[in-house]
Amino acid sequence: xxxxNILTIDDEPVICDACRLVLSERGYSVNTSMTGKDxxxxxxxGLYDVVLLDMKLPDMDGMDILRTLRKENPxxxxxxxxxxxxxxxxxxxxxxxxxxxxxxxFTEDELSIAVERAIENKRLKEENLSLxxxxxxxxxxxxxxxxxxxxxxIFDQIKRVAPTDSTVFIEGESGTxxxxxxxxxxxxxxxxxxxxxxxxxxxxxxxxxxxxxFGHVKGAFTGAIHNxxxxxxxxxxxxxxxxxxxxxxxxxQGKLLRVMETQEYKPVGASVxxxxxxxxxxxxxxxxxxxxxxxxxxEDLFYRFNVFPNYLPPLRERKDDIPKLAYHFLxxxxxxxxxxxxxxxxxxxxxxVKQEWPGNxxxxxxxxxxxxxxxxxxxxxxxxxxxxxxxxxxxxEMSVPETLAELYGFKKQILKDHYxxxxxxxxxxxxxxxxxxxxxxxxxxxxxxxxFHALMKNHHLSVKDIHVKRPALKRGASR
Numbered sequence: 001x002x003x004x005n006i007l008t009i010d011d012e013p014v015i016c017d018a019c020r021l022v023l024s025e026r027g028y029s030v031n032t033s034m035t036g037k038d039x040x041x042x043x044x045x046g047l048y049d050v051v052l053l054d055m056k057l058p059d060m061d062g063m064d065i066l067r068t069l070r071k072e073n074p075x076x077x078x079x080x081x082x083x084x085x086x087x088x089x090x091x092x093x094x095x096x097x098x099x100x101x102x103x104x105x106f107t108e109d110e111l112s113i114a115v116e117r118a119i120e121n122k123r124l125k126e127e128n129l130s131l132x133x134x135x136x137x138x139x140x141x142x143x144x145x146x147x148x149x150x151x152x153x154i155f156d157q158i159k160r161v162a163p164t165d166s167t168v169f170i171e172g173e174s175g176t177x178x179x180x181x182x183x184x185x186x187x188x189x190x191x192x193x194x195x196x197x198x199x200x201x202x203x204x205x206x207x208x209x210x211x212x213x214f215g216h217v218k219g220a221f222t223g224a225i226h227n228x229x230x231x232x233x234x235x236x237x238x239x240x241x242x243x244x245x246x247x248x249x250x251x252x253q254g255k256l257l258r259v260m261e262t263q264e265y266k267p268v269g270a271s272v273x274x275x276x277x278x279x280x281x282x283x284x285x286x287x288x289x290x291x292x293x294x295x296x297x298x299e300d301l302f303y304r305f306n307v308f309p310n311y312l313p314p315l316r317e318r319k320d321d322i323p324k325l326a327y328h329f330l331x332x333x334x335x336x337x338x339x340x341x342x343x344x345x346x347x348x349x350x351x352x353v354k355q356e357w358p359g360n361x362x363x364x365x366x367x368x369x370x371x372x373x374x375x376x377x378x379x380x381x382x383x384x385x386x387x388x389x390x391x392x393x394x395x396x397e398m399s400v401p402e403t404l405a406e407l408y409g410f411k412k413q414i415l416k417d418h419y420x421x422x423x424x425x426x427x428x429x430x431x432x433x434x435x436x437x438x439x440x441x442x443x444x445x446x447x448x449x450x451x452f453h454a455l456m457k458n459h460h461l462s463v464k465d466i467h468v469k470r471p472a473l474k475r476g477a478s479r
Contacts, residue, residue: 004028005048006029006030006048007031007048007051007052008032009039009065010054011054011058022108028115049118050078050119051069051076054082055081063092063093079098079102079114080101082104099118100114144177144184148317148318148321150313151321154181162184162185165190170281170310171288171312175363176312176315179243182281186239191279196238196241199212201242201244202244207221210251210252210255211230213252213255214267215230215232215233216270232278233276235276243284245288246284246285246291257298264276314357315360316356326349329364329365333373334372339375341379342379347382351385351421371384423455427441427455427456430445436466
């Protein structure tokens with residue numbers, strides 16, 4: 001740990017010596033200057049944490065030095081010392097940015113306490129800045145992968161609302177990244193140094209959810225053997241992410257509305273209300289407006305949530321983002337598992353893009369994770385994909401044809417989308433299993449070599465397209 005450096009600026013040698021003696025005994029590194037100009041030069045050359053500044057110096061006024069320090073070294077903690085102690089001097093110095101004020105003569109304890117307070121404040125400020133930097137890096141909008149115009153527009157809107165205290169409402173299917181966006185909002189808000197708490201409203205019964213949100217007092221119900229703080233108390237001055245708010249009961253909806261309107265709530269079983277200051281980010285994978293029309297969700301609470309609405313598009317509406325997402329997850333899981341996989345073959349990526357991804361980004365992430373776990377080669381190809389992706393049957397996706405032309409079109413689409421993909425994966429797997437030897441591959445699957453080779457040509461497939469993992473000792477061996 002680097003030592004704390006302190007500079008004492010005073011024209012009285014006895015003050016300089018006393019400060020050096022007292023503070024050195026407490027482990028601080030202390031230097032002294034007896035004029036304002038010497039002090040400014042010393043500060044320009046050195047790295048000081050705290051400055052003890054006398055208000056009356058022979059060459060400069062202490063206020064002028066303080067102004068200079070605040071302008072050029074805003075992170076420097078200045079403790080003002082003067083024998084001309086007046087309320088007006090103290091107020092003026094504090095307004096200019098002095099951290100503390102010591103009136104001469106002061107005791108050793110007064111000096112030590114003032115310096116310790118300054119150093120502790122500096123430490124907390126640096127820790128807070130470090131934590132906020134980590135939050136920014138982890139939940140920066142640049143780390144929410146996507147270049148589709150729909151998602152970029154959402155990012156721009158959320159960047160605008162994040163620094164405010166406005167309620168944000170996020171609507172989107174499961175797996176679209178609603179909590180990730182909520183955390184990014186918190187990380188870019190004035191509340192970033194406070195707590196972010198996420199609560200899935202669909203996982204708890206009404207009674208448990210009420211206790212979880214508002215807390216309870218001892219004896220409020222069977223099993224309440226002590227007071228419990230609720231989320232609104234724990235998250236005070238922070239951000240509360242309420243996921244799946246469509247599942248809230250009418251009773252909880254009413255109590256939640258009151259908290260949002262008055263910033264007051266009652267713990268279960270309590271007779272006295274408590275105050276709270278929590279920013280709410282609400283989310284749901286259902287259309288809340290429709291639930292209002294159906295009478296299952298309170299209209300007044302809907303409008304409380306809907307101050308700044310956002311819709312996160314499903315992955316199928318931004319398929320152009322799939323390659324970038326896939327490579328992002330591939331890089332992440334390779335680093336986590338210590339594997340080296342260069343990427344995806346063109347066919348494999350095409351297959352990824354063609355999927356509907358009902359589980360959205362979360363499903364894509366899980367698939368890439370499984371692929372990395374099982375992969376032996378440095379390229380993920382169609383064979384890897386076919387083992388892990390569930391290829392949907394076109395018959396379940398399309399309506400029943402009404403004309404012969406539609407029937408033929410339906411058949412052609414099935415062949416194009418599914419049979420040809422499976423046929424190519426079949427050829428590639430056979431070749432991989434036989435280390436690229438066409439004759440052995442044809443024999444293995446029960447085909448004539450000529451027919452197997454003809455199928456390869458039909459799919460523009462060559463042995464060079466087959467990524468075979470070979471032992472290192474055989475690197476120079478011929479096939």
